[in-house]
Amino acid sequence: MATNPPIGDGHRKGAVRSRSQTKTSSGHWAKRDADTGRFIDVKTSSKAPFKGVRREKKR
Template sequence: MATNPPSGDGHRNGMVKGRSQTRTSSGNYVKRDTKTGRFMDVKSSSKTPFKGVRKEK
């Protein structure tokens, strides 16, 4: 698989695996573990979604 240069600069190439996200009723995004279904983290700093994490339907 091809990588985006420069390698080793600390950024992620591709999607985060084993995670999904959905919106709460307040409009914030919450990250969920796909294996256990438990909520992990709520993004309260802004109403934008997490980067690289797939969205639930």
């Protein structure tokens, strides 16, 4: 049984495991697939990071 009730309340418990996010040079956040390394989505509506997606460590 999932631990995310009720449905439609706008949040989740825990992170999305198969994705990570990084900040682009323009200041927007980009979501990346952890398996292939390809970028999935870029958040252009606001400069806030995606909710529930882990951040990549800076090297």
